[in-house]
Amino acid sequence: MSEEIKNNGVLVEVKDLKVHFPIFRGLIRKKKVGDVKAVDGVDFQILTGETLGLVGESGCGKTTTGRAILQLDRPTGGQVFFEDTEISSLEEGELRPLRRRMSMIFQDPFGSLDPRMTAGDIIGEPLVIHNICSSKAEYRDQVEELLLIVGLDPIMADRYPHEFSGGQRQRIGVARALSVRPSFIVCDEPISALDVSIQAQIINLLEDLQEEFNLTYLFIAHDLSVVRHISDRIAVMYLGDIVEIATRRDLYRNPLHPYTRALLSAIPIPDPVVEAEREHIIIQGEVPSPFNPPSGCKFHPRCINARPSCSQEIPRLQKIEGQEHWVSCEDYLRAG
Amino acid sequence: MKPLLEVKNLHTHFLTDDGLVKAVGGISYDLHEGETLGLVGESGCGKSVSALSILRLIPNPPGKVVEGEVFFEGRDLMKVSEDEIREVRGNKIAMIFQEPMTSLNPVLTIGYQIAEPLTLHKGLSKEESWKEAGELLTKVQIPEAAARLRAYPHLFSGGMRQRVMIAMGLGCNPKLIIADEPTTALDVTIQAQLLELMKGLTRDFGTALIIITHNLGVVARYADRVNVMYAGRIVEKGSAKEIYGDPRHPYTIGLMASVPRLDMDVKKKLIPIEGQPPDLLHIPAGCAFRPRCNYAVEKCQEVIPELTTLADKHEVACWVDVRRN
Numbered sequence: 003m004s005e006e007i008k009n010n011g012v013l014v015e016v017k018d019l020k021v022h023f024p025i026f027r028g029l030i031r032k033k034k035v036g037d038v039k040a041v042d043g044v045d046f047q048i049l050t051g052e053t054l055g056l057v058g059e060s061g062c063g064k065t066t067t068g069r070a071i072l073q074l075d076r077p078t079g080g081q082v083f084f085e086d087t088e089i090s091s092l093e094e095g096e097l098r099p100l101r102r103r104m105s106m107i108f109q110d111p112f113g114s115l116d117p118r119m120t121a122g123d124i125i126g127e128p129l130v131i132h133n134i135c136s137s138k139a140e141y142r143d144q145v146e147e148l149l150l151i152v153g154l155d156p157i158m159a160d161r162y163p164h165e166f167s168g169g170q171r172q173r174i175g176v177a178r179a180l181s182v183r184p185s186f187i188v189c190d191e192p193i194s195a196l197d198v199s200i201q202a203q204i205i206n207l208l209e210d211l212q213e214e215f216n217l218t219y220l221f222i223a224h225d226l227s228v229v230r231h232i233s234d235r236i237a238v239m240y241l242g243d244i245v246e247i248a249t250r251r252d253l254y255r256n257p258l259h260p261y262t263r264a265l266l267s268a269i270p271i272p273d274p275v276v277e278a279e280r281e282h283i284i285i286q287g288e289v290p291s292p293f294n295p296p297s298g299c300k301f302h303p304r305c306i307n308a309r310p311s312c313s314q315e316i317p318r319l320q321k322i323e324g325q326e327h328w329v330s331c332e333d334y335l336r337a338g
Numbered sequence: 339m340k341p342l343l344e345v346k347n348l349h350t351h352f353l354t355d356d357g358l359v360k361a362v363g364g365i366s367y368d369l370h371e372g373e374t375l376g377l378v379g380e381s382g383c384g385k386s387v388s389a390l391s392i393l394r395l396i397p398n399p400p401g402k403v404v405e406g407e408v409f410f411e412g413r414d415l416m417k418v419s420e421d422e423i424r425e426v427r428g429n430k431i432a433m434i435f436q437e438p439m440t441s442l443n444p445v446l447t448i449g450y451q452i453a454e455p456l457t458l459h460k461g462l463s464k465e466e467s468w469k470e471a472g473e474l475l476t477k478v479q480i481p482e483a484a485a486r487l488r489a490y491p492h493l494f495s496g497g498m499r500q501r502v503m504i505a506m507g508l509g510c511n512p513k514l515i516i517a518d519e520p521t522t523a524l525d526v527t528i529q530a531q532l533l534e535l536m537k538g539l540t541r542d543f544g545t546a547l548i549i550i551t552h553n554l555g556v557v558a559r560y561a562d563r564v565n566v567m568y569a570g571r572i573v574e575k576g577s578a579k580e581i582y583g584d585p586r587h588p589y590t591i592g593l594m595a596s597v598p599r600l601d602m603d604v605k606k607k608l609i610p611i612e613g614q615p616p617d618l619l620h621i622p623a624g625c626a627f628r629p630r631c632n633y634a635v636e637k638c639q640e641v642i643p644e645l646t647t648l649a650d651k652h653e654v655a656c657w658v659d660v661r662r663n
């Protein structure tokens with residue numbers, strides 16, 4: 003696999019996307035006291051056939067970004083384009099045919115499957131919803147084929163979720179996501195809940211399926227080593243903003259945002275010799291609440307390079323000349 | 339020098355409705371002062387049970403340590419009185435669990451929960467113990483510590499609660515800290531903060547540390563020595579350098595090949611370990627890893643391999659010399 007950027011055109015484009023959730027206080031007379039700015043104006047593109055990785059700490063808005071692209075959470079502001087259609091302004095009815103082209107794989111293989119449905123029905127449900135099969139026999143054939151594609155035995159179609167292991171349940175989730183023959187899948191931490199030895203099975207499955215069906219992925223995870231492994235490009239999120247986007251190689255070789263550097267440094271490499279020589283940047287403090295984020299650059303209270311102006315100026319994501327690399331750090335851009 | 343902790347042939351079983359679960363099936367290891375031991379293995383392989391057994395915290399019924407000795411500072415913890423083991427738990431060995439909320443009492447202030455054991459075990463007055471509690475919170479880097487003492491646990495984030503647990507553990511200057519997946523539920527930057535904090539204690543005070551985790555990276559960064567567990571037994575142990583540089587058990591080799599590395603520039607396919615981790619109710623005869631093993635020979639099906647020493651404390655439990663294959 004080459005390091006070049008796949009360039010078959012843009013499949014998904016997000017412009018100044020905002021998703022704000024209102025916060026209410028009071029039990030009887032509910033009063034709106036503000037907004038959680040879960041996604042606070044992000045811009046990026048996902049190219050056809052590529053995997054864009056999305057990393058960042060808990061609560062930074064990764065899932066919400068994925069859901070907003072699929073229009074599962076409708077954006078508060080900004081636009082989402084799928085191919086050339088602006089889907090963020092479509093009504094539910096107009097969206098329906100497009101919904102077949104996009105799907106999602108969830109983090110929790112235990113919670114995300116309906117315990118009262120058989121594996122076959124879980125996988126086949128989207129086929130019914132979208133009226134894809136013309137007969138019972140065709141439905142059965144498709145479910146059987148989907149089970150085979152994800153490496154499960156078709157006789158397992160009649161079993162219930164509790165009869166499967168975590169890895170097998172995640173395969174069911176993958177089969178369900180594939181059932182509508184989508185071109186784009188949001189993979190939301192699909193392996194975080196699995197055992198180490200099983201994680202590789204699912205990563206390989208996702209990679210094989212991408213190749214076979216020319217899928218485009220938005221791959222969400224905490225773990226940068228997994229994200230770097232599977233992604234062509236990576237976007238780093240912090241408190242509702244994207245702070246850096248780069249190719250997998252540049253992000254590791256030449257990280258520009260202090261937060262990216264700290265994140266990379268926080269991930270240990272399974273090799274004691276390498277670890278003994280690595281620099282460990284430990285950033286202090288915790289991620290502030292998105293309800294009341296810091297002024298200026300939201301990262302400034304934890305940033306080791308922060309200057310006084312960082313608490314006032316809001317940095318914008320800017321392209322580095324001549325590179326497929328964007329960063330949102332005034333300090334870097336001024337110095338750079 | 340005598341080791342601080344010597345675990346000898348420890349067996350812990352659970353009698354459940356479905357049958358006998360041999361959660362720990364005979365493990366032995368030593369740990370010296372100031373050393374950090376990484377205990378790795380997949381979910382259900384007996385890591386937590388082996389640690390809880392040391393402190394006699396296995397619920398009975400259904401569980402029981404059925405065999406083995408655990409020498410700590412010369413005494414066999416399996417034989418000491420209830421009072422003595424309680425003294426060890428409060429004073430000498432601190433255990434930090436994965437989910438700090440379940441180990442903190444929600445209706446008591448943070449300060450009370452840190453100070454109370456200090457009055458019990460160190461005989462401090464109330465005032466002294468609260469002062470020390472404040473100092474401990476500062477030590478674990480909780481800002482405005484003195485003011486936070488009066489807060490209740492639910493006001494703290496997961497990372498802060500885990501700091502409180504560490505502060506409680508440190509209260510009595512323990513000789514050994516057992517951290518059972520202390521950071522798994524936390525964000526990576528917070529994980530790094532807490533692990534650095536604990537590692538600092540081993541450097542500054544010679545505290546020994548056992549880190550239980552499934553994260554091979556964490557072990558590589560922090561552990562001096564490593565025990566790899568599979569289905570209730572240690573299948574390989576040695577210095578971190580040996581285990582990572584020259585793994586000899588097919589399971590260890592499989593684990594290493596199945597995790598992506600951050601520093602891997604070229605996209606290389608991961609090699610998963612096929613199949614599932616075993617169900618401890620039905621551990622296969624012979625070597626428990628055999629059904630998933632690429633190197634297995636006939637003997638593996640019949641006789642359980644014991645740990646044998648390769649070189650300089652590097653031990654492996656396998657019938658096959660993987661270098662010849």
Ligand SMILES: Nc1ncnc2c1ncn2[C@@H]1O[C@H](COP(=O)(O)OP(=O)(O)OP(=O)(O)O)[C@@H](O)[C@H]1O
Nearest residue numbers: 023038040058059060061062063064065066067292
């Ligand atoms: N339906 C909702 N109503 C109110 N707030 C929400 C809602 N969904 C998400 N949020 C808030 O929006 C922020 C971003 O949440 P999101 O789930 O997108 O984060 P994330 O990056 O996926 O985190 P994690 O890594 O924990 O999954 C969080 O503060 C969360 O509490």
Ligand SMILES: Nc1ncnc2c1ncn2[C@@H]1O[C@H](COP(=O)(O)OP(=O)(O)OP(=O)(O)O)[C@@H](O)[C@H]1O
Nearest residue numbers: 352359361380381382383384385386387388400618
């Ligand atoms: N109270 C109990 N009753 C019955 N079986 C138990 C009990 N506690 C643990 N076990 C069993 O003992 C085995 C070992 O469990 P243990 O918690 O030590 O695994 P672990 O290696 O710590 O896994 P994880 O990584 O998921 O924490 C498991 O098969 C588990 O089901």
Ligand SMILES: [Mg+2]
Nearest residue numbers: 064065066190
């Ligand atoms: Mg999420």
Ligand SMILES: [Mg+2]
Nearest residue numbers: 385386387518
């Ligand atoms: Mg455990």
